[in-house]
Amino acid sequence: MWDHEIRAMVSTHALIAASMFMATVLPAVFVEGFSVYRTHLLWLYCASGAVNVVSVVVFWLLGVTPSTKKHTLGYKLSRLFRSCLYFFLSCLFFHTVVVLYGAPLIDSALETFSLAVLLTSLTTMRCLCVLGPNVQAWIRVFSRHGAMSVWDTCLQITVACTLIGAWMGAFPIPLDWDRPWQVWPVSCSLGATIGYLTGLVAAPAWIHYHRKHLTYKCK
Amino acid sequence: MKVRSSVFASTILILEVVGVALFLRGFFPVPVKSSLSSKNKLSDLPPEPLTGGPSNASGTPKPLFKRVVIMLVDALREDFVFGPNGRMFMPYTRHVIERGSSLSYVAKARPPTVTMPRIKALTTGSIPGFIDVVMNLNSPALLEDNLIWQAKTAGKKIIFYGDDTWVRLFPKHFMEHDGTTSFFVSDYTEVDNNVTRHLDSTLKRDDWDVLILHYLGLDHIGHISGPHSSLIQPKLLEMDDILKKIHGALVSKEADGSLPYLLVLCGDHGMSETGSHGGSSEPEINTPLVLISPIFKRKAEMEKPGVVEQVDLTPTLALGLGLPISQNSVGHVIPGVLEESSLREQLRFLHLNGHQLSCLLKDSTPEYEKETGFEQFRVAEKAHGSWMKLYLEGNTSEVLTNMGKKVLKQYLEALAAMSSALSKQLGKYDMYSMIAGMVFVFQLLLVLLLAMPEALSGSASVDLPVLSSLLSLPFYLLCLFLASVHVLVCTSAESSCYFCSLSWGLVFAAVAFSSAMFCILISLARRRLPFGSQFHGKSPQISSGSEWMLSELDVLLLAGTVGHTLSLAASSFVEEEHQTWYFLLNTLCLTVFQDVCRKYFREQRGSGDEEEPILSKKSQTFSHSGSDIYSEKWLALATPPFTLLCCRLLRSLNQTGVQWAHLPDVGHWLNSSEHKVILSLLSAFCLGLIYLLVQRRCSWVSKVALAFGLVGVYSYRAAVGNVLFPWQHSSRTTSKGTVEARFVYVFILGILFSGTKDLLRSQIITADSKLKSKGLWEIYSGLVLLVSLLFRAHNLPVLCCCLLIQTLMAQFIWKKLHYDAAQTTIMHYWFGQAFFYFQGNSNNIATVDISVGFVGLESYVEAPAVFLTALSTYAGPLLWACHLVCYLSSERDRSPVAVGHGCYCLALLRSVPAAAYIVLVTVLRYHLFIWSVFSPKLLYESMHLLLSAGVCLFFITMEQTQPK
Ligand SMILES: [Zn+2]
Ligand SMILES: [Zn+2]
Helix, strand or coil: CCHHHHHHHHHHHHHHHHHHHHHHHCHHHHCCCCCCCCCHHHHHHHHHHHHHHHHHHHHHHHCCCCCCCCCCHHHHHHHHHHHHHHHHHHHHHHHHHHHHCCCCCCCCHHHHHHHHHHHHHHCHHHHHHHHCCCHHHHHHHCCCCCCCCHHHHHHHHHHHHHHHHHHHHCCCCCCCCCCHHHCCCHHHHHHHHHHHHHHHHHHHHHHHHCCCCCCCCCC | CEEEHHHHHHHHHHHHHHHHHHHHHHHCCCCCCCCCCCCCCHHHCCCCCCCCCCCCCCCCCCCCCCEEEEEEECCCCHHHHCCCCHHHHCHHHHHHHHHCEEEEEEEECCCCCCHHHHHHHHHHCCCCCCHHHHHCCCCCCCCCCCHHHHHHHCCCCEEEEEECHHHHHCCCCCCEEEEECCCCCCCCCHHHHHHHCCHHHHHHCCCCCEEEEEECHHHHHHHHHCCCCCCHHHHHHHHHHHHHHHHHHHHHHHHHCCCCEEEEEEECCCCCCCCCCCCCCHHHHEEEEEEECCCCCECCCCCCCEEEEHHHHHHHHHHHCCCCCCCCCCCCCCHHHHCCCCHHHHHHHHHHHHHHHHHHHHHHCCCHHHCHHHHHHHHHHHHHHHHHHHHHCCCCCHHHHHHHHHHHHHHHHHHHHHHHHHHHHHHCCCHHHHHHHHHHHHHHHHHHHHCHHHHCCCCCEEECCHHHHHCCHHHHHHHHHHHHHHHHHHHCCCCCCHHHHCCHHHHHHHHHHHHHHHHHHHHHHHHHHHHHHHCCCCHHHHHHHHHCCCCHHHHHHHHHHHHHHHHCCCHHHHHCHHHHHHHHHHHHHHHHHHHHHHHHHHHHCHHHCCCCHHHHHHHHHHHHHHHHHHHHHHHHHHHHHHHHHHHHHHHCCCCCCCCCCCCCCHHHHHHCHHHHHHHHHHHHHHHHHHHHHHHCCCCHHHHHHHHHHHHHHHHHHHHHCCCCCCCCCCCCCCCCCHHHHHHHHHHHHHHHHHHHHHHHHHHHCCCCHHHHHHHHHHHHHHHHHHHHHHCCHHHHHHHHHHHHHHHHHHHHHHCCCCCCHHHHHHHHHHHHHHHHHHCCCCCCHHHCCHHHHHCCCCCCCHHHHHHHHHHHHCHHHHHHHHHHHHHHHHCCCCCCCHHHHHHHHHHHHHHHHHHHHHHHHHHCCCCCCHHHHHHHHHHHHHHHHHHHHHHHHHHHHHHCCCCC
């Protein structure tokens, strides 16, 4: 039934994953000594930037974002402004949550905030792309049985995978192995990235195998 | 036999405690001890070996030293003396080490690196078992054979100044003593001045033979501010001056031509990078040992100090003073000390040491003859005999000297081998007792698990097939089988097994119990199985589809419980267990927050939502009181974030664990003297808040008592000197606050009494549930008052937050979101665990605050001290468990079996990690960190199990509902 949509989803996800891969590989050409561990923050910004740009472009081209009735420039600008505001607020939100989880408040604020930026790029950005800056829609999608389209289900899966990945990324921190990837926030951001990539693969696959059971209410 | 869930769960838990106790008995090796109860005597010394004819003379060797001064500096780390900073810290000592006639070594202390076991090790020469740490709480007189007793029996005059642990260990042994108590850790000048003030007069006198000085100041500095603090250098310089003074005095007295003196500088244990001790890290176990005596060769330059065991000092001192080596000593004499005496004397000393070690070996190992050390010693003894023969014949040739040197070498090798064989015995486990304990615990755990569907059912009672299994044939066969296994194991070679030494009646009871358990287990399992086989193929789908719909919260609670249990296998996760709990608790709060959001935001859009008609109906009924529901909604929404914030703040109050323990925390900041005003204000505020939170549900009498009690708590803290009293003269000396503490105890007892009275009345006379919950709450408030008295002033916010979170959660979350008894219990348990660490505990014995054992007591009294210490250590889990009882019994209208379910869940939550942990410990028994990380945790875990069993008993009394 949704073969077309699933195919679109797979190609979108492939594009995003490829952009992530490029963000890891390409900067090594330009920056001396670039590596995921040593210049972790740089990698983090590259990855988040790439994901942000590619998601915006792809979803805009696909036209998944709910079309607006008004097409005035002012309305579009206010939407853009609200999106930026939400993006920033979401960064602050993730930062707060990470601090509540026990990250130092002052010492490594930059690292914590970078992690928050990454998490926002992997989760909130996608929400913004798919649902637009519409809090009511967000609440609907993330409550139980709230998905109304394949894209909503896909969004649920990727966001959950990313957050669980970041959550599990914190496990190795207390171990006394003294590895480079145990340094804050490397393991968490790697966990989030791996979770996100898993989500990108898992979402279309899950939807494909459950397409018989999936029923959505009309919009 | 039908039993109620709570009775069932508590019985299982109590039996598990017994199983764990058996396991512990097998796990903690009993220290190597000679079976003889008497002490070594001079007359028992073996004669000098001589082939052909009995030796005639020299039963006792001549002592090497006339006087010995032992200067023990608590927590003296090896690098304070030998390290690069040593020249700066202890200039005179370094000069003597480099240029003077001295010997210097790095003495390795065995973990646990705690003062009392170390003193025992230094005086008895044995390596105290781990269990001695627990005994550190009270130190009764040392009955074992020891150096001090030997010296006193030989008529030596001993003078002691320093830590009064010594005085308690060796009562009436000292000619003169002045013990200083290490009670106030914040004091690091007085404790040392108390020792030094006697020094001048003592050094002038001639009437003593042994002088022991134990300086505590350095250890206190370490506990306050760590090994890199600026306080360290002045303290070490002070120690250096004292050493110089003693050395000078000894040198000036030396001239009279009698035997020389010996001055020993040593530490009992080191100091970790955070300033604490107790574990087995390098800086904690490496202590300096400097021996200064004119008989040693003068050094020309700094030599790298050799490595010896701390217990080697004991035989060395014993031989040096001409005393018998104490029976249980496992060390061997330090060869450097003997170097300057004649070959015959050297051989004689080594022979005595070897004889003592071989006797101990004979006593403690059944197969001693196979030990290489023992064999070597026999050979060396023989060679010694023939050497003596030649020597006495007057032979003085080169050959004889060479032969003597060879014997010497043989002796040294034999001593080292025997010494290490004896030390290794500490690693021997009593596997049979351990396995028996483990089997008990696992049978119980399985029964508990298999009974889950019944225990959590609506009737909350378990049908145990006791009679049918007792009358079945397999039961008797199993009894027979287990009994024969027992006989087989016990009669085989390994006889040093605790379980075998039990009386036959007890063993038979255990065997019968175990077989009965096994039969019950089988029949319970059979009862579960047909359910699966009857609806083969169909039922799993049905059950997984509709019944077993797990919410995110359930998934988290299950995953968290399992994950935490698994995490105990890694030493880092045990050390940093608080991180696990904080992490889980945080996630729990976020999940609860999500649930709350879902509830309130879905309801808001309720009317248009045909999916959940119940909820929309509800929102209509609620709309009568619009503003009420509005404020309630926001309060409910604010509760999880507030809880999160509280937890984050509490987390920075006490840094615990190992890796991040050195980071500055708010607790230390509050305790420093310049922030006393803030601490006073904070504790006053907290006490006020505690009053407000607790008094709501008390009777007016208890309210008054509570108020007086809390004022008493504050004045107790002021009397002890933690906080300021507004109208207090600043120069008042600190007392122990006994009067104030007893004043509070009176009110605590009053509140507890009135609560118990209400409870009994509701139980026996009227079945009034209101009266019952009031009585319950009063008992709870009595407990809160007691905890607020025991908690240190900076920990009062922990108690405060605990009450605040309990109130808010009960009011807005647990009730409103209709969490069932199991979910509520798990949440309470997680909170309890997190609060255990919030109050500054860790899985290290060193963080147990023993000083609470003295609150309101003039001197050490064992029973109340142990009780108070346990209570204050486990205050967090206990408070949450008690709150669980209060909450669940107040919820009885909604679900009459909630208490039973809660009790069952608590028992399960406690026994799963305990059972898993004893298996883990057994598997990891040869792990490097077994003594420093896993064993303390095992003790904590068993103590917690014991306390939970107590709480479950409390549950039983609560569950007795009126018959339907
Ligand atoms: Zn000490
Ligand atoms: Zn200490």
